[in-house]
Amino acid sequence: MKRVLLASLGVLTVATVILHRTLPAERSAVPVITWVTDDDQVRHDTVALFGRWLAENRLPPVDLRIDLRDNTPTGPSKALIQGVSGVADDLTDVYMNQLEPFQKAGILLDVTDIARARGFGAALTYPAVRSDLEVMGRQYGFPRAVDSALLWVNRATFARYGIAEPPSRWNWDQFEEIGLRFVAAANPPGSRQRVFFLNRVWLPLLRRGLGLSTFNETMTRCTLDDPRNVEVLRRAYRWTVTDRLLPTQAEQYALVSDATGFDSSFSLFASGRFAMIYEGLWALIRLHPRGEFQLRVVEPFTGGFPNVEVGSGAVCVYAGSPHPELACLFLQFLASRPFNLLVARSGDSMPPLPSYARTDDFLHPPHHPGEAGVQEFFADTTRDCGIAASRSPFILPNEVFRIDREEFEEVLAGRASPEEGARVAAARINAGIALNLAAEPGLRRLYRERCDVQERIAERRAAGRPVPANWISDPFHLAYYRARGWLDKGGVP
Amino acid sequence: MGTATPTTEPSAPRSRGLGLHGLITLLSLGMMAPFAWMALASLKSLAEVGDPGWMPAAGFHWGNYAEVFRVIPFLRFVANSLVIAGWVTLLQVFTSALAAFSFARLDWPGRDRVFFLYLGTMMLPGLVMLIANYQIMVRLGLVDTYLGLVLPASFSAFGTFLLRQFMLGIPRALDEAAEIDGASKWRIFWDVILPLSRPGLVTLAIFTFMGNYQSFFWPLVMMKTVDKYTLPVGLLFFDTDHGQATHLLMAAVTMSVAPLIVLFVLLQRQLIRGIQLGAVKG
Amino acid sequence: MKVQSARRRCLVGVAFLLPNIAGFCAFTLIPLALSFMMAFTDWDFLRRNVFRHDPLQWVGLGNFTRLLVDTQFWRDLGNTCFLMIGLPFAIAGSLGAALLLNRIGGRRCRTGPALAAATLVLAASGLVLLRGGMPETGVWFLFGVLAATVLLAGVLTRGSVYRTLFYLPHFTAGVATYVLWKKLYHPTSGPINLALNPLLDQVSSAVRFMPGLFSIGLPLAGAAGALTLVAWHLLRLRRRWDDSEAGISAIVTGSLGPAIPLGFLLARLGLPGAASAAVALAAAALAAALISRRPRPWGPKCAADAGLGLEVALALALIPLLAILLACVVIGPSLPARAQAGFEAPDWLGDYGSAKPALMIMAMWAAIGSNNMILYLAGLSNIPQELYEAADMDGASPRQRFWNITWPQLAPVTFFIAVMGVIEGLQGGFEMARTMTAGGPAGSTTTLSYFVYTEGFETGRLGYAAAVAWVLFALVFVLSLLNFRYGNRNAND
Incomplete structure (x- = not known):
């Protein structure tokens, strides 16, 4: 035994030395900055292009390296734990619902001033994307890509069952009607259902269709207990459980190695098991390895007010980065012409600068004839109906998302009526707001101010008078008020 | 098993032997079925993984295995995992043996109280200590180092508990004899108790190695450099690079299980003996 | 034998303990003390970390009183306890497996010929499969060959090969097992429902x-x-x-x-x-x-x-x-x-009612051939043969032999397994929930450890998470104490 212990000590020592020796060189002649992102071809092209761009602009060289992003549900936790401990990467991709917790933790560098000086301010990109970059008026990043989720239509699937494709703009009654016919045609009676009409619905979008947001105009209170949300939950329940237009979650989750279930919907869509999927333009990245398809995109159906949710993949600078200057150079590069052309030519997301989404490179990519018109439809819809997600400064959006999902599941499981689900979700989110207010004195002042504004909005609305735009902080309410002509054209009171 | 005392209940008639074999074979198939599915799925193409069938209908895609090596530095990850788990195992076995010797063989005031404190900490969920432990790692500058994965896992109450119970079962006469001969405590430990504890040490080694080879969350938050990733963390590459490449994931998992099976087959005799000699007598 | 002073004995004892206790203090005791203090504060790592220094407030028992009225906490505690119901059955399964394997254990084992035979048969059948194409019926052929090989190897090695096979689930503990079972549980295409x-x-x-x-x-x-x-x-x-x-x-x-x-x-x-x-x-x-x-x-x-x-x-x-x-x-x-x-x-993982039993079935499958079985095997071979011989002289039936000899003799092992099972059961479920169900549907598979994770690492409220963890600890502690007090005595009877 003694010999075994000593021998393994020796073996391990040798092995460790070898492992250390074979590590890639830690030091580099030029400064190294790391970027947490997905590890794919476009990103590698981006890194190479960044090097050329630096050289062309006579800037000092930087060694930019990609660090793998963890896309499983633990990913954000990893980034946060490393971030708050002072050891995160210089640049990081930040997606939906992550900006606020990261910003709140103070781990993102405030780039407002440097962006203004170097020309990558938030005003350059889509207005709907600004809330992905800014918190309380301060800018924390620049988008790498802009995207919005629409409904992808697999034309071959519709043709196979002899069902007419949906129109480009439609409402949820049409969705139900076509969906019922489709599901009946695609699934022979007496057998278990294998083909579905759509992979998932996005509740905030359906609510917006009825003029309801997750929060009130000033985002001081959650409004999910509204009867309109009850109607949305009732419909979603009917589509999933009664009419079986949508699969249950388990039916989607079963194939993938984490619980998000994204990827299985692409294979099911490709094989005709889902007639439509609700995804962004990036779906092309996942669809292309699976073959060539005849594809169309249509607007998501709503109960009245047409809208799509715009999101972005932003790149942010770590507040603890040893090279903040160099990291900001990369953000500057994201606003440059070469990079925007690169994204436009990739065809799987929209370039950060809106003008490049009108270029021929983007609108008419040469390689996939079955996808003609897809990019153009994305560009047009994003411009015309795109609205940012609603995120309140008084509660973290990931918490809101989790509560909303959990209560929706309660409804789908038949454990709560739609009324109950709506009421409990609102109560839980409002309790979360109260908890944050109790913990953070700094928030309370803003909250009181906003509550005053909310009262004044209510007064004006009751009196039938228009409301000044800068009173409204919820992006959806702003767009909705504008569309309804409820905004005060006059300006600031 | 060769060295195990055979305690088959002797009255079982011979003719039932084959039936028993048959029954156990059926149960073994139940245990193997998920692995069979995994191995078969690792030979499918991406498009096929979602199909309900078990067999790769379009022929075996042996290329998946080569693809694993192309997509991730698989051998590097395996080597990292093996070396880290190896160090943890070695340190844990050695320090636990020392501590167990102290608890089982040396009389000192307050000994049992300290021992129960040890036991109590086994009951605390590891997640609570994660943040505090992480702060310690940051202070010590151990984030993104091998040492940062090895050190916190190397001192366990479980190992001390297991080995203490084991050493209690070794007859006292042996070390008393050595003591009369004038051997120091260290000599007694190193020359008498340690060799006699061999099966217990092997048992602890296997349990530790298995557990550590598969640990996920701590390496995930600790490591930043890809070349230092352990295998379970490295498998995340299949969730991003090519979408969710379930077929490659299955190929990688199939390959990652192999060293463990070899280890177990080699050491299972020691393992059984290790526990059987009294390690778990409450 | 020389008489040593208490002081010297103490010194020697501690010296042997030192390597372990130093590491134990650094990586267990200090974090433990920190987390205990955390439980009485409102520490939120989004508000207090390297970059933000909001003052830390002592909230006394505030976290614990909040916990009392937190419905999520009680639900998750209920889920955790519900999942523990499987424990006695898992233990019985391990015992059954160990008894079966023990009955077949022979004196000599011919590993070499067994390995050779198994390799031959498998290679031959692999060739047949390759030649004959991959029809779905091939899987029956495969299982037939596997069964024959296992049987052959089992007879040749006198059963020791079964031990490895029964221990197989333990090798892929973690993510791989969960992905596998998610596939097996798929409501429409999973083998179980098929x-x-x-x-x-x-x-x-x-x-x-x-x-x-x-x-x-x-x-x-x-x-x-x-x-x-x-x-x-x-x-x-x-x-x-x-x-x-x-x-x-x-x-x-x-x-x-x-x-x-x-x-x-x-x-x-x-x-x-x-x-x-x-x-x-x-x-x-x-x-x-x-x-x-x-x-x-x-x-x-x-x-x-x-x-x-x-x-x-x-x-x-x-x-x-x-x-x-x-x-x-x-x-x-x-x-x-x-x-x-x-x-x-059933829609196994997707249905509120069946998700927990589905997880229990999986856990039992994994538990039957786990370390517990190994412990039981060792315990069985420790039983003195004379006891059985004496029982045979008295003409005891197999049932009597089990209840009067085997079961009482195994009591210490059962006790150890039960204590460890309770500890692991109450702390477990995090990886499982993360990978398989994300805690759903409708929170039916959210265990306490997953709750600690979401509270601590997603919303950042470490103080509250620590309080939950300490309540969990108290629970484990009380149960283990009871187990020591009553289980152990029974075991020593």
Whole structure:
């Protein structure tokens, strides 16, 4: 035994030395900055292009390296734990619902001033994307890509069952009607259902269709207990459980190695098991390895007010980065012409600068004839109906998302009526707001101010008078008020 | 098993032997079925993984295995995992043996109280200590180092508990004899108790190695450099690079299980003996 | 032998302990103390970290009082406890597996020939498969070959190969197992439901054919089974009381066991919750009173808590069994109506009711051949052969041999496994929930450790998460203490 212990000590020592020796060189002649992102071809092209761009602009060289992003549900936790401990990467991709917790933790560098000086301010990109970059008026990043989720239509699937494709703009009654016919045609009676009409619905979008947001105009209170949300939950329940237009979650989750279930919907869509999927333009990245398809995109159906949710993949600078200057150079590069052309030519997301989404490179990519018109439809819809997600400064959006999902599941499981689900979700989110207010004195002042504004909005609305735009902080309410002509054209009171 | 005392209940008639074999074979198939599915799925193409069938209908895609090596530095990850788990195992076995010797063989005031404190900490969920432990790692500058994965896992109450119970079962006469001969405590430990504890040490080694080879969350938050990733963390590459490449994931998992099976087959005799000699007598 | 001073003995003892205790202090004790302090603060790592320095506030018992009214916490505690019901069955499974393997263990094992034979057979069948293409029927061929190989190797190695095979689930513990089972549980394409569905079709046609048999017969059979089980249990209790093997607390526990399913049955049949609980408790009290008022004229007096450990274990095993039988009573009458539509196999992970049992089945599969089985195997080979020989002389039946020799001799092992099982069970479920269900559907698989994770690492409220963790610790501690107090004594009897 003694010999075994000593021998393994020796073996391990040798092995460790070898492992250390074979590590890639830690030091580099030029400064190294790391970027947490997905590890794919476009990103590698981006890194190479960044090097050329630096050289062309006579800037000092930087060694930019990609660090793998963890896309499983633990990913954000990893980034946060490393971030708050002072050891995160210089640049990081930040997606939906992550900006606020990261910003709140103070781990993102405030780039407002440097962006203004170097020309990558938030005003350059889509207005709907600004809330992905800014918190309380301060800018924390620049988008790498802009995207919005629409409904992808697999034309071959519709043709196979002899069902007419949906129109480009439609409402949820049409969705139900076509969906019922489709599901009946695609699934022979007496057998278990294998083909579905759509992979998932996005509740905030359906609510917006009825003029309801997750929060009130000033985002001081959650409004999910509204009867309109009850109607949305009732419909979603009917589509999933009664009419079986949508699969249950388990039916989607079963194939993938984490619980998000994204990827299985692409294979099911490709094989005709889902007639439509609700995804962004990036779906092309996942669809292309699976073959060539005849594809169309249509607007998501709503109960009245047409809208799509715009999101972005932003790149942010770590507040603890040893090279903040160099990291900001990369953000500057994201606003440059070469990079925007690169994204436009990739065809799987929209370039950060809106003008490049009108270029021929983007609108008419040469390689996939079955996808003609897809990019153009994305560009047009994003411009015309795109609205940012609603995120309140008084509660973290990931918490809101989790509560909303959990209560929706309660409804789908038949454990709560739609009324109950709506009421409990609102109560839980409002309790979360109260908890944050109790913990953070700094928030309370803003909250009181906003509550005053909310009262004044209510007064004006009751009196039938228009409301000044800068009173409204919820992006959806702003767009909705504008569309309804409820905004005060006059300006600031 | 060769060295195990055979305690088959002797009255079982011979003719039932084959039936028993048959029954156990059926149960073994139940245990193997998920692995069979995994191995078969690792030979499918991406498009096929979602199909309900078990067999790769379009022929075996042996290329998946080569693809694993192309997509991730698989051998590097395996080597990292093996070396880290190896160090943890070695340190844990050695320090636990020392501590167990102290608890089982040396009389000192307050000994049992300290021992129960040890036991109590086994009951605390590891997640609570994660943040505090992480702060310690940051202070010590151990984030993104091998040492940062090895050190916190190397001192366990479980190992001390297991080995203490084991050493209690070794007859006292042996070390008393050595003591009369004038051997120091260290000599007694190193020359008498340690060799006699061999099966217990092997048992602890296997349990530790298995557990550590598969640990996920701590390496995930600790490591930043890809070349230092352990295998379970490295498998995340299949969730991003090519979408969710379930077929490659299955190929990688199939390959990652192999060293463990070899280890177990080699050491299972020691393992059984290790526990059987009294390690778990409450 | 020289006499050493207490001081010197202490020094030597501590010196041996030093390497372990130093690491133990650094990486267990200090974090432990920190987390204990955290539980009494409002520490939120989003507000207090390297970059933000909001003042830390002591909230005293605030976190704990908040926990008391947190419905999520109670739900997750309930889920965790529910999942623990599988523990006695998992232990019984390990014991069964160990007994089976032990019976077959031979003296000599011919590993070399076995390996050679297995390799040959597998290689040959692999060639056949490659030549013959991959039809779906190939899987039966494959399993046939596997079975033959296992059998051959088993006979050649006298059973030691089975040990490795039974231990297989342990090798892929973690993510791989979960992905696998997610696939197996897939509601439409998973092998489990593919096998179940034809079976269920048979059953539903049988029910349609003879509705009376099922609507009346099944409840009767269920009731009869439940009554028999309860009667057997109570008679056994009485005998143990008479034999002075069980004290009053064991009798009370034993009577409570069957009362719990009874309470649920009454509530299900329409009685108000409080009333059914009262009736069930009254029944338990009556049973306990009837048993314990019997005089014990002979035999020794026994302590009030004698035999408690065994009764707790038996009650835990009895509850699910009774629940299944009573479920027959409840659903029996409605069966013919349901059969008209045909029975559907469960949507395992997607359905609120079946997600937890699905996870339990998986955990049991993994537990049967785990370390527990190895521990039992070792325990079995430790039993002195003379005991069995003596029993044979007395003409003991196999059942008597098991209950009078094997089971008591294995008591220390069972005790160890139970303690570790409780510790792991109460702390577990995080990886499983993260990978398989994300805690859903409707939170039915969210365990306490997952709750700690979401509270601590997603919303950042470490103080609260630490409080939950310490409550969890208290729970584990109390259970282990009880186990030590009562289980251990029983084990040493």
